[in-house]
Amino acid sequence: xxxxxxxxxxxxxxxxxxxxxxxxxxxxxxxxxxxxxxxxxxxxxxxxxxxxxxxxxxxxxxxxxxxxxxxx
Numbered sequence: 001x002x003x004x005x006x007x008x009x010x011x012x013x014x015x016x017x018x019x020x021x022x023x024x025x026x027x028x029x030x031x032x033x034x035x036x037x038x039x040x041x042x043x044x045x046x047x048x049x050x051x052x053x054x055x056x057x058x059x060x061x062x063x064x065x066x067x068x069x070x071x072x
Contacts, residue, residue: 003030011036012065020044020061027064035065 008031012023027033044058 003028006030008032009034015042017061023065024061024063033065035062 005026008026010023010026010031010033012019012033012035014020014023023033023035042058044055044061049055050058
């Protein structure tokens with residue numbers, strides 16, 4: 001089912017909870033969200049109990065998002 005934001009592209013540069021919640025909500029509403037991380041991976045990938053090197057928090061907040069690494 002297409003959401004009301006279908007066709008909208010969003011670049012997520014956030015690093016903390018509030019930004020991730022907004023990006024997740026936009027993705028849930030149908031926007032294409034592209035998460036850009038610094039060359040050193042996002043600290044939330046490892047900050048909480050994890051499985052196979054990725055925390056459940058990170059996976060849950062970034063579901064339905066494409067990711068890329070910035071070279072800055």
